[in-house]
Amino acid sequence: MSQGRSPGDPPPPDQTRTGVAGPPRGTGARRPSRHSRRRVSRYAIPLPRLRWVALVVIGFLLSGVGGAVSFFWPTITAAVGITGHTIQVTTPTPVPGSPTATPTAVPGSGAPFTVLLMGSDNDGKFTAAGGTSGFCCTQSMILVRVDPTAGSVTMLSLPRDLWVPLYSGSGRSIGSGKVSQAFGEVNGGTNGINAEIATVEQDFQVQVDHYVWIGLQGLISLIDEVGGIDIVASHPVMDDNYPYDVEGSTNPFAADRVAVLPGAQHMDGVEAMEYVRSRHDDISEDLGRTVRQQQVLVALRQKLSGLSIGDINDIASALSGQVLTDVPLTQFPTLLGLAKDIDQGDIQHVFLTQYSDGTEDGQDVLLPDMSAILQVVHRYFPAP
Amino acid sequence: MSRSRRLLTGVVLLALMAAFGAGVNRFLASRDGSASARPQDPTQVHVAPQLVLPGTIYFADGGGLFSLTGTKVTQLQPEGRGWTEPVLLPDGTGLLAVKVTANYYSDLYRLSLTGAVEQQLSSDSGKVTATSLGADDWIYYPAVGPGNTLYFSYDYPKGGVDDPGNGFQVDLSIWETALGTQITRTAIEKKEGITQESWANYYTGGDVSPVPLTGGGLLYVDYESAYGDSGQLSTPLPGAVPGTEVSQIRMDPKPLYNTEGSDGPALTQPGDDCAQPALNATQTEIAMICTPVVNGAPSSTESDLVVASFDAATGTLGPLDRLVVGTMAASPAWSPDGTDLVYLAPEAGDGYLELWYLKGAATPTPSEPKQITSDLDLDGSAPVWTS
Numbered sequence: 001m002s003q004g005r006s007p008g009d010p011p012p013p014d015q016t017r018t019g020v021a022g023p024p025r026g027t028g029a030r031r032p033s034r035h036s037r038r039r040v041s042r043y044a045i046p047l048p049r050l051r052w053v054a055l056v057v058i059g060f061l062l063s064g065v066g067g068a069v070s071f072f073w074p075t076i077t078a079a080v081g082i083t084g085h086t087i088q089v090t091t092p093t094p095v096p097g098s099p100t101a102t103p104t105a106v107p108g109s110g111a112p113f114t115v116l117l118m119g120s121d122n123d124g125k126f127t128a129a130g131g132t133s134g135f136c137c138t139q140s141m142i143l144v145r146v147d148p149t150a151g152s153v154t155m156l157s158l159p160r161d162l163w164v165p166l167y168s169g170s171g172r173s174i175g176s177g178k179v180s181q182a183f184g185e186v187n188g189g190t191n192g193i194n195a196e197i198a199t200v201e202q203d204f205q206v207q208v209d210h211y212v213w214i215g216l217q218g219l220i221s222l223i224d225e226v227g228g229i230d231i232v233a234s235h236p237v238m239d240d241n242y243p244y245d246v247e248g249s250t251n252p253f254a255a256d257r258v259a260v261l262p263g264a265q266h267m268d269g270v271e272a273m274e275y276v277r278s279r280h281d282d283i284s285e286d287l288g289r290t291v292r293q294q295q296v297l298v299a300l301r302q303k304l305s306g307l308s309i310g311d312i313n314d315i316a317s318a319l320s321g322q323v324l325t326d327v328p329l330t331q332f333p334t335l336l337g338l339a340k341d342i343d344q345g346d347i348q349h350v351f352l353t354q355y356s357d358g359t360e361d362g363q364d365v366l367l368p369d370m371s372a373i374l375q376v377v378h379r380y381f382p383a384p
Numbered sequence: 385m386s387r388s389r390r391l392l393t394g395v396v397l398l399a400l401m402a403a404f405g406a407g408v409n410r411f412l413a414s415r416d417g418s419a420s421a422r423p424q425d426p427t428q429v430h431v432a433p434q435l436v437l438p439g440t441i442y443f444a445d446g447g448g449l450f451s452l453t454g455t456k457v458t459q460l461q462p463e464g465r466g467w468t469e470p471v472l473l474p475d476g477t478g479l480l481a482v483k484v485t486a487n488y489y490s491d492l493y494r495l496s497l498t499g500a501v502e503q504q505l506s507s508d509s510g511k512v513t514a515t516s517l518g519a520d521d522w523i524y525y526p527a528v529g530p531g532n533t534l535y536f537s538y539d540y541p542k543g544g545v546d547d548p549g550n551g552f553q554v555d556l557s558i559w560e561t562a563l564g565t566q567i568t569r570t571a572i573e574k575k576e577g578i579t580q581e582s583w584a585n586y587y588t589g590g591d592v593s594p595v596p597l598t599g600g601g602l603l604y605v606d607y608e609s610a611y612g613d614s615g616q617l618s619t620p621l622p623g624a625v626p627g628t629e630v631s632q633i634r635m636d637p638k639p640l641y642n643t644e645g646s647d648g649p650a651l652t653q654p655g656d657d658c659a660q661p662a663l664n665a666t667q668t669e670i671a672m673i674c675t676p677v678v679n680g681a682p683s684s685t686e687s688d689l690v691v692a693s694f695d696a697a698t699g700t701l702g703p704l705d706r707l708v709v710g711t712m713a714a715s716p717a718w719s720p721d722g723t724d725l726v727y728l729a730p731e732a733g734d735g736y737l738e739l740w741y742l743k744g745a746a747t748p749t750p751s752e753p754k755q756i757t758s759d760l761d762l763d764g765s766a767p768v769w770t771s
Contacts, residue, residue, distance in 0.1 A: 056397055063401040067408030230712055230735025232675055232687045235607045235629035236589025238539060238554035242487075256487045259522050259539075262592065262607075262631065263660055263673060264714035264728065265764035266735050280552035283587035283609045287627035295684030302685055303735070349681035351627050352550050383680070 075316040112147040113209040114381060115327075116197055119219060119293075120183060137180035139195055139216075139277065140293050145207065145381055146338065153342055155297065155379045156350040157290035163358065163365040164203045169194025171202070178259070178365060179203065193324065203370070204377050207384040210327050216246045216277075218322025220269030225318045226307065228268045229299040231275070234292065235262050239278040246273070272296055286366075287351060294349050301347075305340040350380055386468050424759040426463070431455040435756050437741060439720055442479065443767040444468045445760050449481055449499055452739070452757075460499025465760065466490075469765040473563075476770060478502065480526045480534075480645030485509070489520035492536065492567065493768035505534075506567035521569060524556065529596025532563040537592050540572050556590030558582040558604055581636065582647070585609065588629045595661050597696055601637035603670075605659045606647050608632065623655015628682055632658040633672060635699045651694075651701050657682060658704075660715050662766065663694065670694040670701065671725055671748045676709075689713040689727055691745055707742060707750055715766035722746065726769055728762050731755060737762035 119140035141158040160180035167182065169173050174185050174195070182199040183192035195210050214222070223229055237260040237330065244256035260272045265273060276296050282288040307315075354372035358365050428443045433455060441452045448463035449470055461467045466484035473480065476496060484490040489508040493501050510519025525537040539557040558581040561567065565577050572578050581602070584590030588607040595603040609630075610624035624630045636648035652658040656676040675687045686708045693702035708729070714737065716727040725745040728737040739756040 024437045052616045056401075059397065059401045060404050062403035064408045067405035070405075070414060071409045102437075228735065230730055231684050232682070232712060234675070234682055234684075235631065236556055236592060238556070238589055239552075240542070240554050257489075257520060257522075258487065259484075259490075259524075261524065261764070262589070263711040263764050264730075264737065266737060266761060281554045281587050281589065283585070283629070284611075284627045288629065291625070291681060294681060298684050344678055344683065344685055346679075348679045351625075351680075353626050383752060 043256070057160060065308045072313065075313050110148050112145060112149075114207060115146065116200055116208045116211045117142040117144055117297075118183070118193065118196060118211065120180075120188075120212045120213070120215065137178065137185045138183045138192075138213075140290070141180065141196070141198070141200065142290075142293065142297070143204075143208075143377075143381060148338055151342055152346045152348065154348040154350060155294050156377065156380060157294060157352070158200065158204070159286050159290065159352055159355065159366050160353075161286055161364070161366045162355060162368050163360050164199065164368065164370075167195060167198040167202050168197050171198055176360070178363070190324070201308070201384070204381075205383045206377060206381045210325065212325040212327070213323065214319075215322040217274060218319050220246065220273050221318035221322060222315065223267070223269035223272050223303075225315045226300070226303045228266050229272055229296065229303050230264070230266050231272070231295060231299040232264050233260050234261045234277060234295070236260070237275055237278050237292075238281045239274075241280050242274060242278050246270075287353065290351060291349075298344055298347060301339050301342070302344070304336065307336075350376065352376060387396055390732060408622055418726075425458050426450050426760055427459050429457050429757050429759060431457075431756060435741065435754060437719075437726070437756065437769075439771045440771060441717075441726060441739065441767050442472065443739065444470055444481070444763045444765050446763070447484075449479075451497075455747055460495070468763050469524065469526065470768055471528065472768045472770050474528055474530075474532070479768075480505070480528065482526065490522050490524060492523050503564070505564070508567075510568070510569070519569075522554075523567065523736045525558075525592050525594060527594045527596055527602075528563055529602065530600070533560055533596065534563040534565070535560045535594035535596060535602060536567075537590065537594070538567075538572065539590070540569065545742050548579075553587055555584035555586060555588060556592055557584045558591045558594050558602075582606070585647075593660060597637070597663075597664055598636075598667055599696055601635065603633055603635050603651070603661050603663070604648070605631050605661065606650075608633045608654065610654070621654035623653065623677070624679055625681055630654040630657050633658050633661050633670075636695075636698075637699060651699065652704075653755070656681070656704065658690065660766065662716045662718055662720040662725075664746065665720065666722055667696055668694060669718070669722065671718065671727075671745065673714055673716070674704070674706070685712060686710060687713050689716060689725070689742070691725075707745060708740075708753055712737075713740075714764055717767050717769050718745075719769055720771040726756070726767055728764065728767070729753075729755075731758055736760060737764060739767065 056078055118138045120138040137160065139160065141160065143156045143158065145154040160178060162179045163176060164173045164179045165291045166177045166185055168186055169191060174182070176192045177185065179199060182195040186192055186195045193211060193213050197211055200206065201208055237258065239258040241257040242256045242257070244254040258278050260271065276289065279286060279289045352373055354369040354376065355366040358367040409658040420445040426448070431452070436454050443450055443452070444467055446463040447466050449460040449467045450456045451460060466486065468484060469482045469483050479495045480492060481495055482490050482492055491508050493660040494499055494503040494505060506523050508521035508523055510521070522539040523536055526533045529535060536559055538559050539554050539556050542554045559572065559578055560581050561578040567578065585606070585608050588609060591604050591606050593605040597603065607629045610620040610626055610628045610630055612621055613719040620626050621630065632650045632654060633652045634648040634650050656674050658672045660673040662671045663669070669691060671689065671691050673687050674690045675682050677683070678686070688706045689740060691705050691707055711729045716725050718725060723744060723746050725742040727740050727742065729740050730736060731738050738758055738760050739762065741754045741756050743751040
C-alpha cells in the first residue's frame, strides 16, 4: 500500500470538513499520508481547543482544591499551632552494657520509635487564683514504643510520684523531685516538656524520639469530639475530693464528688477524665490510676480508628491550644493509619512496681529501685 | 462559535467550577465517621417484628426510664433526669429506680409501672459545699428479696465523716432494710432498722450488685486489690494484674452473715474478674460479666457474657461457659421463664450500648446473639425483663 500522495490528488474531504490543519508551510515537514491524515482528523484535538480543555480541567482542579482547602482551613490553622514543636534535649549518658538503641526514627519510616505521652493541666489555675506556685507537674506520663513493621505497641506508665533526679531541657541538674515535677520546675510550657523529656531520658536511660503533650481540657474535648469512648470500667471509682477545676471553676482547690460505676459503659469527656484522674479511693494509689489511663488510651485508639475525614476539622479545633507535639503534620495520616491497623491484642501493657513508699521534702513519694526498674524498662525500650 | 456564545460558555464553565469546588467542600463535610453518631429519642426506636420479645423490658437510657413492649418503646421518665438502675418489685406492681444528682448524691425512689414517682425512699443530700462533700451519700444497686427485704449499696461508713483525717475513703457496702423504710444517714449511723450486710475492702470502691436468694442470704460482688486485702505491693492474687482491683462474686448465706473483716465465700476466682450477676427465676443458672486480661492489663474494650449453673445449697458454680466474647457485653437479665437472656452490648462500629438477645442461654446450644434495638444510649445498668 502506498504511503505517498500524488501532487494532483484532491485534498481529502474530511480535512476540509474538520478544519484540521496540515503541517505549517515552509517547515519542511513531511505531509502525512492519506491514511495518517484520516487518523489525525478523527482523533486529534486542535491546539486552541486543547488549550481550552486544559484550562477548563485546571480550573476544575483549582476549584476542587480550593473547596478542600476551605474545608480543612480550621485544621490547617490549628495544626500549625499544635505540631512541629521541635525539642532540644541533651543526649542521655549511655549505660555500659545496656542494649543498643535504634537510631531516632521518623513515624512512617517503618523503624520503631518511642513517644512520651504527657497529660497535665497547664496549672495556670494556681497563678490565676493569686497563688505563687505557678506550675505543678505532669499528671500522667506514658512511654509508648511503636513498631510499625511488627504492628505492635508497648505502653509503659511512669509513676508520677517516683523520686528521681530532675533535669532541665539542657541537661542541667535541677535537684531531685517527683519525676512529674520537672515540668513545673521550669514553669511548664515548652520548657517544662523539654525538662520532662530530659528527666525521663536521663533517669530511665531511654531515647525519646517524639512527644505529645495534652492538657486536661484537651483530653475532654478530644473524647467529646470523637463521640465519647466505650470502656469497661474496672471497679467503682469513688472520690469525695476530686479536683473541680476544668469545668469553669475559678477556685483551683474546689472539690467534687465522683462515682463511676464498674462495667461496660459509654463515657463522655468529663466522665472519662473523672475515671482516669480520680486517685483518692484507690488502694493501689497512682498505680491504679496508671492502669486506667492506659485503658482509656486503648479505648480512644479504638474510637479514632472509626473516624472519617469529615471529623478532622472539629477535632483539630477542639485540640487547639491543648495539644503540643513535635510530630510533623505530614506524619499524622501515617500514624492514624497505624492506629487503625493495630488491635488491642497487639498492645502490651507494662506497669512499674519496683518501688517503696517514702517521704522526701515533706512529700509522700515513691522511692525507686532503679536497678530493677531499668531492667524492666530495657526489656521493652532500648537504651540509647 | 460567536463571541457571545463563547462568553456564555465561559460563564457557564466558571459557574460549574465554583459549584464543583463547593461540592468538594460539602462532600468532605458529609464524610462524618463514628464521631458524629448520636443516639436518638428512644421512643422513636424501631424494633423489627421478627425481633419482638414476649413481655416487657424496662431499661434506663440517657438518664430516663423506658419500657419496651412488642415494638413500642414508652417513656416512663424523660431523659436527662439522672434515672438509672430500674428494678421490678417482686409482686410486679411497681418499680424501684435510682435518681442521680451528678457529682453530689443519689436517691432511691419507688415508681408505678407507668413511671409515676410514688415514694422517695432515701434522702442522701447533705450540705453541699466544697469542703464538706462527705455529707452527701451515694445509694446504688437496689434489689428486693423475699419478704420485701430491700438490699442496696451505700457509701457508708466512709473516711470523710468517720475519720476526718482520712477523708479519701468512699467505699460502697451492702445494707438491708424493709422496703418502705426511710433511708437516711442518721438511720444508717444509728442502724435504726437498717443492717450492714457487707464490709467493703478499703479503698477498692466496695461491694455492689446484691442478688437476693430465695432461701435467704444473697450473692454480691466484692472488689479487692490484686494484692489482696493488704493492698501492699507483693505477689498478686492468681491471675490478677498488679495495680488493679479485681471483682469476685461472693455468697452470703443466711444465717452466716458477713462480719467486719470477713467476706462471704467466693464463687469465682480473682483472675476471672466476674461481676454483674443475674440469677434465673429458679436460681439454678447464673449469668455474669467477666473481663479478660489482654497483654498485661484487664481489657478495657472487651467483657464476656458468661453463664454457669448455680447450686445455692452448696454455694458452688458449674463450669464457666463464655457465650459472648470479643465485644463489650454488660448487665445480663434473664427472661421470665429463665431460658433466654437480654444483655447490653455496642452496635458494631458504634459504642452506644444497645439491647441484645440470646435465645437458649441456659441450654447446651444457645443461638447466635441478635441485636434488638439501635440508636439507643443505654447507661450500663441492667434491664428488667418481665412477663
